[in-house]
Amino acid sequence: MPRRADRSALVSLSLDAAGATPLHRQLYRQLREAMLAGRLAPGARLPSSRALARELGCARNTVLSAFDQLFAEGYLDGRSGSGTYVSRVLPEGLLPKEASPAESEDAGRRVLSHRGRTLAALFPVRGERPSAFEPGVPDTTLFPFELWRRLLTRPWRGDTGALTRHGDAGGYRPLRQAIADYLRGARGLDCDWRQVFVTSGAQQALDIVARLLLDPGEAAWVEEPGYGGLRGALTAAGARVVPVPLDDEGLDIAAGRKTASDARLAVVSPSHQYPMGTVMSLPRRLQLLDWARAADAWIVEDDYDSEYRYAGPPLAALQSLDRGGRVIYLGTFSKVLFPGLRIGYLVVPDDLVEPLARARRALDDHPGIVAQPALAAFIAEGHFAAHLRRMRRLYKARQDALVGAAEQELAGLLEVAPDAAGMHLVAALAPALAARMNDWQAAARALDAGVTAPALADYHFATPYRQGLLLGYAGVPESEIAPAVRRLARALAA
Numbered sequence: 001m002p003r004r005a006d007r008s009a010l011v012s013l014s015l016d017a018a019g020a021t022p023l024h025r026q027l028y029r030q031l032r033e034a035m036l037a038g039r040l041a042p043g044a045r046l047p048s049s050r051a052l053a054r055e056l057g058c059a060r061n062t063v064l065s066a067f068d069q070l071f072a073e074g075y076l077d078g079r080s081g082s083g084t085y086v087s088r089v090l091p092e093g094l095l096p097k098e099a100s101p102a103e104s105e106d107a108g109r110r111v112l113s114h115r116g117r118t119l120a121a122l123f124p125v126r127g128e129r130p131s132a133f134e135p136g137v138p139d140t141t142l143f144p145f146e147l148w149r150r151l152l153t154r155p156w157r158g159d160t161g162a163l164t165r166h167g168d169a170g171g172y173r174p175l176r177q178a179i180a181d182y183l184r185g186a187r188g189l190d191c192d193w194r195q196v197f198v199t200s201g202a203q204q205a206l207d208i209v210a211r212l213l214l215d216p217g218e219a220a221w222v223e224e225p226g227y228g229g230l231r232g233a234l235t236a237a238g239a240r241v242v243p244v245p246l247d248d249e250g251l252d253i254a255a256g257r258k259t260a261s262d263a264r265l266a267v268v269s270p271s272h273q274y275p276m277g278t279v280m281s282l283p284r285r286l287q288l289l290d291w292a293r294a295a296d297a298w299i300v301e302d303d304y305d306s307e308y309r310y311a312g313p314p315l316a317a318l319q320s321l322d323r324g325g326r327v328i329y330l331g332t333f334s335k336v337l338f339p340g341l342r343i344g345y346l347v348v349p350d351d352l353v354e355p356l357a358r359a360r361r362a363l364d365d366h367p368g369i370v371a372q373p374a375l376a377a378f379i380a381e382g383h384f385a386a387h388l389r390r391m392r393r394l395y396k397a398r399q400d401a402l403v404g405a406a407e408q409e410l411a412g413l414l415e416v417a418p419d420a421a422g423m424h425l426v427a428a429l430a431p432a433l434a435a436r437m438n439d440w441q442a443a444a445r446a447l448d449a450g451v452t453a454p455a456l457a458d459y460h461f462a463t464p465y466r467q468g469l470l471l472g473y474a475g476v477p478e479s480e481i482a483p484a485v486r487r488l489a490r491a492l493a494a
């Protein structure tokens with residue numbers, strides 16, 4: 001019996017209608033990459049062109065023309081009536097070793113490792129999309145750039161000796177101190193500056209953690225749905241990524257135990273799950289800590305946007321409950337300042353400080369110095385707290401505007417409810433809309449109408465079990481929210 005194509009390989013397909021490459025060419029490349037990386041196994045049966053077009057929200061002709069090209073090049077077999085199969089022998093297997101492919105993309109494939117191919121197939125190259133409603137993006141136009149310019153140049157006026165030598169593995173000490181002080185006060189963390197390691201964003205932070213704590217092939221639980229960047233970092237570090245579903249209290253630990261009882265690491269976002277917004281309950285937090293203790297495993301707490309809470313008391317971090325030194329805290333300035341800064345940090349338990357400082361010599365040695373003194377001063381002199389207060393007010397107003405516009409325009413199409421925190425909302429498809437299309441199709445229609453509203457299905461690693469659209473409001477000026485909601489409503493109603 002031919003096997004059906006692995007669902008997770010098909011789920012990772014995504015077409016960018018705004019991209020420069022034609023859709024059929026994008027699909028052709030992604031399918032070919034999946035076959036070459038082994039995610040679509042030889043002999044596996046692909047869905048029909050009609051079914052695939054429906055899932056991807058594209059025209060059937062797009063799929064047919066991608067299939068045609070793959071048939072012509074020998075990647076697919078067995079056309080008429082009985083279905084479409086991945087060839088048992090891919091053209092690469094028949095090529096003489098010394099063949100020199102003409103196209104540069106073929107040359108790239110030739111030199112890539114198996115892992116390199118897997119990584120290269122994970123994400124499309126970052127492209128431009130309409131800013132309304134791109135999730136996870138802060139409004140960077142309101143950042144105090146004049147002040148920032150001054151802070152950047154200040155340390156280079158005096159004695160620059162200490163700045164120009166190799167630095168500490170954990171980063172610039174005053175910045176580590178400023179981060180530790182902030183986290184103790186704002187997040188209830190129990191830490192001092194030695195435990196803080198400055199990194200190039202949360203993504204590199206997780207990469208370092210995974211290399212330090214996991215051997216290749218060891219399992220790491222991730223939240224499903226969840227943030228692709230962190231899954232990518234785990235994959236890059238050789239971990240076996242195990243998606244674990246959520247319930248109303250957060251990560252379903254019983255489900256995790258059932259799927260991968262041997263996991264060595266769990267990556268969670270307990271303050272505000274990304275993207276669902278669930279807050280992990282106290283019993284679940286304690287259960288997770290118990291699991292880590294009993295399994296001799298680690299927990300990575302991704303606290304990516306906890307600063308944006310609009311109602312209720314701020315929630316203490318999971319790390320503050322940890323008595324066993326099992327939690328590694330991950331923070332980032334991508335949401336609270338701007339993502340181009342590429343500064344994040346780790347706060348590790350005491351007994352990891354020394355091994356991490358040594359291991360980092362073998363990785364990137366230490367973070368680049370240029371922005372660190374400026375950021376240290378920005379925090380220590382109170383500008384960070386002031387900026388946060390301002391952005392919190394602004395984002396709350398933008399969320400209110402989005403919910404208000406949705407009430408007016410999206411009834412019967414999307415169900416949009418307010419959230420006490422965050423930078424985006426997850427809108428469920430109303431039953432009448434869900435009867436007509438899935439979230440991929442809805443997202444494709446939105447993009448055609450100039451609105452970014454990514455499908456929740458895209459945040460799943462395995463077969464999607466939830467549908468919806470993500471609507472990021474933080475980066476959208478209030479005056480642009482209602483017009484974009486109207487465009488979205490027209491696109492979905494058509």
Ligand SMILES: Cc1ncc(COP(=O)(O)O)c(C=O)c1O
Pocket residue numbers: 136200201202203204227229230269274302304331332333334339343344
């Ligand atoms: C859930 C989540 N964690 C972490 C990050 C931050 O990643 P980085 O610091 O690498 O930009 C993001 C950014 O998009 C995110 O959405």
